[in-house]
Amino acid sequence: MFNTLFLPELREMLASSNRAELEEFCQTLNAGRTAEFMEGLANEEVWQVLQFAPANRRAEIFGYFEHERQVAMLETHEPREAAELIEQMPADDRVDLIQDLTSDRVALVLPLLPIGVRRDIQRLQSYQDGTAGALMTSEVAMLEEHMTVKDALDQLGRQSSELETIYYLYVVDTNNLLCGIVSTRQLVSSLKHPGLTLGEIMESDVVAVLVSDDQETVAEKVERYNLLAIPVVDTGRQLLGIITHDDVIDVVREELAEDAQRIAAVEPLEDNFLRVGLWTLCWKRGLWLTILFFAALLTAFALRHYEADLEKYAWLVWFIPLIISAGGNSGSQSATLVITAMTSGEVRFRDWPVVLRREIIVSLGLGSFLAMIGFSVALFIAPSIRDACVIPSTLLLVIVCGCLCGATLPIAFKRLGLDPAMMSNPFVAGIVDIMGIVIYINIARLLIA
Amino acid sequence: MFNTLFLPELREMLASSNRAELEEFCQTLNAGRTAEFMEGLANEEVWQVLQFAPANRRAEIFGYFEHERQVAMLETHEPREAAELIEQMPADDRVDLIQDLTSDRVALVLPLLPIGVRRDIQRLQSYQDGTAGALMTSEVAMLEEHMTVKDALDQLGRQSSELETIYYLYVVDTNNLLCGIVSTRQLVSSLKHPGLTLGEIMESDVVAVLVSDDQETVAEKVERYNLLAIPVVDTGRQLLGIITHDDVIDVVREELAEDAQRIAAVEPLEDNFLRVGLWTLCWKRGLWLTILFFAALLTAFALRHYEADLEKYAWLVWFIPLIISAGGNSGSQSATLVITAMTSGEVRFRDWPVVLRREIIVSLGLGSFLAMIGFSVALFIAPSIRDACVIPSTLLLVIVCGCLCGATLPIAFKRLGLDPAMMSNPFVAGIVDIMGIVIYINIARLLIA
Numbered sequence: 001m002f003n004t005l006f007l008p009e010l011r012e013m014l015a016s017s018n019r020a021e022l023e024e025f026c027q028t029l030n031a032g033r034t035a036e037f038m039e040g041l042a043n044e045e046v047w048q049v050l051q052f053a054p055a056n057r058r059a060e061i062f063g064y065f066e067h068e069r070q071v072a073m074l075e076t077h078e079p080r081e082a083a084e085l086i087e088q089m090p091a092d093d094r095v096d097l098i099q100d101l102t103s104d105r106v107a108l109v110l111p112l113l114p115i116g117v118r119r120d121i122q123r124l125q126s127y128q129d130g131t132a133g134a135l136m137t138s139e140v141a142m143l144e145e146h147m148t149v150k151d152a153l154d155q156l157g158r159q160s161s162e163l164e165t166i167y168y169l170y171v172v173d174t175n176n177l178l179c180g181i182v183s184t185r186q187l188v189s190s191l192k193h194p195g196l197t198l199g200e201i202m203e204s205d206v207v208a209v210l211v212s213d214d215q216e217t218v219a220e221k222v223e224r225y226n227l228l229a230i231p232v233v234d235t236g237r238q239l240l241g242i243i244t245h246d247d248v249i250d251v252v253r254e255e256l257a258e259d260a261q262r263i264a265a266v267e268p269l270e271d272n273f274l275r276v277g278l279w280t281l282c283w284k285r286g287l288w289l290t291i292l293f294f295a296a297l298l299t300a301f302a303l304r305h306y307e308a309d310l311e312k313y314a315w316l317v318w319f320i321p322l323i324i325s326a327g328g329n330s331g332s333q334s335a336t337l338v339i340t341a342m343t344s345g346e347v348r349f350r351d352w353p354v355v356l357r358r359e360i361i362v363s364l365g366l367g368s369f370l371a372m373i374g375f376s377v378a379l380f381i382a383p384s385i386r387d388a389c390v391i392p393s394t395l396l397l398v399i400v401c402g403c404l405c406g407a408t409l410p411i412a413f414k415r416l417g418l419d420p421a422m423m424s425n426p427f428v429a430g431i432v433d434i435m436g437i438v439i440y441i442n443i444a445r446l447l448i449a
Numbered sequence: 450m451f452n453t454l455f456l457p458e459l460r461e462m463l464a465s466s467n468r469a470e471l472e473e474f475c476q477t478l479n480a481g482r483t484a485e486f487m488e489g490l491a492n493e494e495v496w497q498v499l500q501f502a503p504a505n506r507r508a509e510i511f512g513y514f515e516h517e518r519q520v521a522m523l524e525t526h527e528p529r530e531a532a533e534l535i536e537q538m539p540a541d542d543r544v545d546l547i548q549d550l551t552s553d554r555v556a557l558v559l560p561l562l563p564i565g566v567r568r569d570i571q572r573l574q575s576y577q578d579g580t581a582g583a584l585m586t587s588e589v590a591m592l593e594e595h596m597t598v599k600d601a602l603d604q605l606g607r608q609s610s611e612l613e614t615i616y617y618l619y620v621v622d623t624n625n626l627l628c629g630i631v632s633t634r635q636l637v638s639s640l641k642h643p644g645l646t647l648g649e650i651m652e653s654d655v656v657a658v659l660v661s662d663d664q665e666t667v668a669e670k671v672e673r674y675n676l677l678a679i680p681v682v683d684t685g686r687q688l689l690g691i692i693t694h695d696d697v698i699d700v701v702r703e704e705l706a707e708d709a710q711r712i713a714a715v716e717p718l719e720d721n722f723l724r725v726g727l728w729t730l731c732w733k734r735g736l737w738l739t740i741l742f743f744a745a746l747l748t749a750f751a752l753r754h755y756e757a758d759l760e761k762y763a764w765l766v767w768f769i770p771l772i773i774s775a776g777g778n779s780g781s782q783s784a785t786l787v788i789t790a791m792t793s794g795e796v797r798f799r800d801w802p803v804v805l806r807r808e809i810i811v812s813l814g815l816g817s818f819l820a821m822i823g824f825s826v827a828l829f830i831a832p833s834i835r836d837a838c839v840i841p842s843t844l845l846l847v848i849v850c851g852c853l854c855g856a857t858l859p860i861a862f863k864r865l866g867l868d869p870a871m872m873s874n875p876f877v878a879g880i881v882d883i884m885g886i887v888i889y890i891n892i893a894r895l896l897i898a
Contacts, residue, residue: 264785336713341722
């Protein structure tokens with residue numbers, strides 16, 4: 001019935017307080033789709049509809065709204081109901097929300113939460129952004145070694161609505177130290193022997209991350225071992241929480257978007273593009289723009305240095321932007337390809353001779369082709385055929401140099417422990433620009449003089 | 450014990466055919482870590498070790514080796530054992546492997562597989578790359594509506610080793626039409642009522658993708674609804690397979706790397722950077738490089754057009770690269786920020802007025818700052834203070850125009866149904882270069898003349 005449901009019908013249900021239909025609406029669909037159907041409602045209407053869902057379902061549906069809408073809904077609604085909803089949310093998500101509420105609102109809502117939830121929020125808030133601690137949720141199935149398969153399954157059944165994932169059970173000792181892991185898959189396939197204990201079927205070699213580990217490390221391990229969730233421990237191997245696969249996708253997205261921004265010489269924003277402050281935006285862009293500007297200033301001094309040549313052969317000037325952009329574009333292609341290949345693990349340091357050999361061949365090919373086009377244009381503009389030869393020779397050399405710079409600098413930076421994405425494009429651009437001019441004028445002197 | 454295990458010890462176990470220890474080595478650890486410990490072994494040694502694992506565990510460990518190594522191992526080993534391993538692998542992974550084996554090898558190995566597996570491989574191979582069909586695996590838990598919770602759990606226990614994921618059960622009718630979904634979570638929490646049927650607890654509003662859907666659609670739905678796996682159906686809603694979350698992470702990685710490549714004006718490689726053919730590489734880079742080259746040629750004609758001005762005020766020439774690069778860099782910053790924000794869903798078409806307003810403010814700020822630096826340098830180089838004013842005025846205008854082009858073109862392209870990442874950077878570069886020169890000379894004429 002709900003595939004054809006429209007906003008007016010939902011509003012009508014609300015107006016007539018049609019309890020049965022509203023309850024059905026909140027329960028029958030996938031929670032994400034229920035949220036989508038409500039997108040057109042005003043915030044207070046959404047609150048009214050949500051009253052017809054049981055508390056945990058209410059939080060689940062709420063979790064599918066956009067972050068901005070969640071904040072707005074919690075900011076303006078009656079504090080007690082807002083607190084109830086927050087209590088039911090996954091531990092990691094509610095911390096993210098509370099961080100974006102105004103401090104007045106937090107002061108109003110926080111005291112309405114049970115002391116245990118409050119402590120949990122404080123604890124999770126204390127971890128630094130970008131670390132495993134900031135990503136994890138504290139709702140995790142911790143069971144003891146001597147528990148039987150049957151008892152574990154029963155307990156899981158009782159707790160399942162509170163846990164973020166029930167697909168791994170973590171076996172801990174009396175000090176909460178992580179000693180093993182049992183997947184629900186193992187549990188289910190051990191059902192024919194319900195008397196087995198978790199200690200007997202668990203895998204004791206658990207892949208885990210430290211609470212202080214970088215989020216990139218988390219993503220890397222989850223991907224390498226194909227996990228649905230990864231446990232987070234402290235240095236004493238006490239189990240603190242887990243990070244689930246959906247948070248890992250977010251990390252991958254964030255890291256790759258940051259890479260793309262670094263390649264274009266922007267300090268990663270680390271916030272929504274439309275929400276980040278204009279001062280911050282100026283600063284994060286201005287920093288690299290200024291560095292690049294100083295690099296480009298060198299070209300002005302180089303050209304001034306070649307003043308005499310440029311006045312004698314005025315037509316050389318017309319090709320300056322062409323030569324610089326050909327070098328810059330081919331260099332940034334190489335740099336981007338090498339950086340993305342290194343991020344995905346396709347290229348490592350030991351591969352540099354292969355990369356170099358391939359770049360030389362490709363750049364000779366590309367350079368020769370563009371040199372031919374450049375030559376045919378130069379024939380019309382340059383005073384003689386011999387003079388026109390300056391253009392193709394320069395183009396070929398600049399493109400080969402541009403590609404080699406673009407391909408090797410990221411590898412070198414990575415080797416030096418620097419972020420290849422951050423350092424390479426500004427460097428490539430700066431080096432190739434100035435190199436282009438020096439090559440150009442010197443070839444001109446050689447051929448024309 | 451195995452955390453301190455080194456290669457020599459593993460080799461010693463092999464030399465002495467220490468069955469008990471080798472069996473323990475294959476079984477105790479996480480399969481991914483077992484594979485890591487064997488990384489230093491030669492291919493034939495790995496085969497020897499794998500003989501001590503049960504068939505399905507063997508395939509699981511094998512699945513963690515790098516793709517190239519898997520291909521090499523299957524290419525050279527005794528065909529019967531290779532076929533046995535392939536039979537045990539997840540349906541989607543084995544298709545990817547078989548595609549990279551030589552045709553001679555495929556002809557040798559394929560006939561050794563059971564007819565069912567062979568058909569399955571052929572069926573999965575028939576789907577086009579980049580579609581849901583090419584990502585899916587056919588091993589999915591399909592159960593019938595009238596089955597009870599208890600029976601479902603029992604059957605799951607028996608089949609669990611063959612299924613890629615046991616976290617969702619798909620409920621189908623007698624024609625294999627998808628009619629509902631039960632998560633293992635629901636199953637486990639319904640254990641207190643073991644007589645309930647799947648039909649009674651299932652969610653009938655199933656989020657699914659069409660077999661012909663693009664892989665981006667798949668990733669988007671899995672992320673939006675926080676799924677562990679998504680069912681793949683044909684247009685008649687017959688269940689064909691599922692796509693699991695680990696394949697979705699790969700898609701996200703691939704799509705974002707392609708975006709980064711498109712931003713740098715390279716046609717996405719769609720293959721490993723080191724393995725892609727040199728001709729293909731030349732073509733994928735040359736295409737855009739040539740288009741950009743023709744755009745840059747326009748600058749040569751523009752400069753030629755302004756020949757008289759440039760000869761009169763020779764010092765103007767020195768700042769040409771600086772002005773072009775300032776415009777280009779700020780434009781590519783804006784374009785990259787808008788493109789990554791659109792990919793992550795932070796910016797939509799309706800946001801363009803906000804984006805524009807923010808870009809104007811930021812570019813005025815950045816432009817003024819760089820204009821000041823440019824002015825102080827120009828004071829030393831230009832013949833008079835009035836002449837020097839050409840540089841800051843031009844810089845400010847070029848940077849503002851560059852940012853506006855960079856920010857609005859991706860949004861416009863997206864609106865026109867084109868890929869913003871593909872079209873924008875070449876366009877921005879081309880437009881900003883030529884615009885920079887026209888602005889520069891005209892401001893010079895205005896101020897100096």
